[in-house]
Amino acid sequence: MSTPIDPExxxxxxxxxxxxxxxxxxxxxxxxxxxxxxxxxxxxxYTRWYGMxxxxxxxxxxxxxWLTTVTSRICLSQLTSARVRRxxxxxxxxxxxxxxxDMATHGASDDVAADPVDRVTLDExxxxxxxVVMESMTPAERVAFILHDVFGYRFAEIAExxxxxxxxxxxxxxxxxxxxxxxxxxxxxxxxxxxxIRRFEAAWRAKDIDTLVELLDPSVVATADSGGRxxxxxxxxxxxxxxxxxxxxxxxRIGELTLHQRSVNGQPGLIAKDAEGTTVSIYAFDVVDDVIxxxxxxxxxxxxxxxxx
Numbered sequence: 001m002s003t004p005i006d007p008e009x010x011x012x013x014x015x016x017x018x019x020x021x022x023x024x025x026x027x028x029x030x031x032x033x034x035x036x037x038x039x040x041x042x043x044x045x046y047t048r049w050y051g052m053x054x055x056x057x058x059x060x061x062x063x064x065x066w067l068t069t070v071t072s073r074i075c076l077s078q079l080t081s082a083r084v085r086r087x088x089x090x091x092x093x094x095x096x097x098x099x100x101x102d103m104a105t106h107g108a109s110d111d112v113a114a115d116p117v118d119r120v121t122l123d124e125x126x127x128x129x130x131x132v133v134m135e136s137m138t139p140a141e142r143v144a145f146i147l148h149d150v151f152g153y154r155f156a157e158i159a160e161x162x163x164x165x166x167x168x169x170x171x172x173x174x175x176x177x178x179x180x181x182x183x184x185x186x187x188x189x190x191x192x193x194x195x196x197i198r199r200f201e202a203a204w205r206a207k208d209i210d211t212l213v214e215l216l217d218p219s220v221v222a223t224a225d226s227g228g229r230x231x232x233x234x235x236x237x238x239x240x241x242x243x244x245x246x247x248x249x250x251x252x253r254i255g256e257l258t259l260h261q262r263s264v265n266g267q268p269g270l271i272a273k274d275a276e277g278t279t280v281s282i283y284a285f286d287v288v289d290d291v292i293x294x295x296x297x298x299x300x301x302x303x304x305x306x307x308x309x
Contacts, residue, residue, distance in 0.1 A: 017049065020064045024071045029120050030146045031075040032082070033095030033131055035306065041078065045071045065157075072143055072161045079139035090228030092236065094296050095131040096303045097282045098122060100263025122266030125150045128284040128296055129185040131265065136183075137176050144169045145176035184288065193287045194261075197268040200285075200292060201259055207251050209244065216240045217291045222247075227300035230280070243295065257281075271307060279307040 024045060028038030045067050049057065060066045086093050100122050120126065125146075134142050140162045147153040147161070148169070155166040155173075162169060196215060203211035222243045226232035237243045257272045257280070264271075264284040272281040282304065286294035298304070 017046075017063050017067070020067050021046075023064070024067055026121055027068060027071055027146070027151065028075055029098075030125060030131075030134075030150060031072065031142060032078055033135065034303075035096050035098065035120065036302075037078060038075075041071055041074045044074055068151075069157075069161055072147060076139050076143050076162060079142060083139075090226070091232065091234050092223050092225050093135070094223060094225035094298050094303075095128065095135070095265075097128070097264050097269075097284060097296075097298050097307075098126060098266075099307050100266055122263065124266070126265045127185070127267055128265045129183070129286040129294060130180065132294075132296070133180055133183045133185045134176075136179055138172075140164065140169075141172045141176040141179075144172035145180075148173045149177070184293075185286075193285075194268045196287050196290055196292065197261060197270065197285060201261065201270055204247060204251055205254055205259070207248055209248070212244055212247070213240065215292055216243060217288070217293045220292055220295065222295040222297065224297040225300050225303070227302060229301055230299040232297065232299050279304050282307065 021042060024042045025035075025038050028041045029035055032038050032041065048070055049063070049067060057063070098120055124130065134145070137145065143162055144155075144158050147158050148155060155169040158169045158173075159166045162172070164172070199211060200215050202208070203215065218240050219238075220240050220243050222233075222237040224232035224234075233246060237246055257274060260271050260273065262269055262271045262282075264282055267284070268287075269285060270283040271279050272283070274280050280299065282298040284296040284298070285292050
């Protein structure tokens, strides 16, 4: 996506402003849960920047801070309207998954576009468990939490964005942290995640019920997001028995698909490709104490763009 460049702007200004793009996309994705929407928001922020006169831009001491503030304000507005839009979404809405390295080779894959990985830093703050919990936050809570806890903004700065006092923003961030703790989204142990997912894949292929039972938490929940555009279970599957039943049924289709271990939002996951090599499903996992507590299956084609060759 191109960004309008003012021909009157100096090269130094253009470079310094464009250098902020990666940071803005990082903010936008964490706030919106969608790389596509984040790119649109960043585009709008740059449009507003270059919509000002050269003298107006020159009067801004910190262009990066200005762009981040504008980006965050647009995201805040988007989050508010998104709540209304998602009421009509078919099925469950899961944040757009971001591709990472091939877990088997520990390197970038030729068949996954590396660009999104280059633009969005993959760390714990984009783990699927945390991204899903943030969907339960109010827009103001999410902005306060992300800007303060992830990007280190002062509450006085956040107050200017959300239109509340610094004290109120502190409370918003505290409330958001409580949601994260209640969901246990920050308690995952990273040490054995890859091994757990490798064992799960092998057991799934072999329909090894004993190993699957060992790897699935008794209260495991599986959620699918198809947007009504692909076959998927509509309601979350709750409990090990329900998940086992469906995953054993899915195992019959593995012969038609190929599974690959892939980093999803910076954590071990799986992708499924059809006979033509097209990615049709992304599986993200929440692993705690060496067992799988949550599974997210993303099948909406609109969310698989970065995973297509």
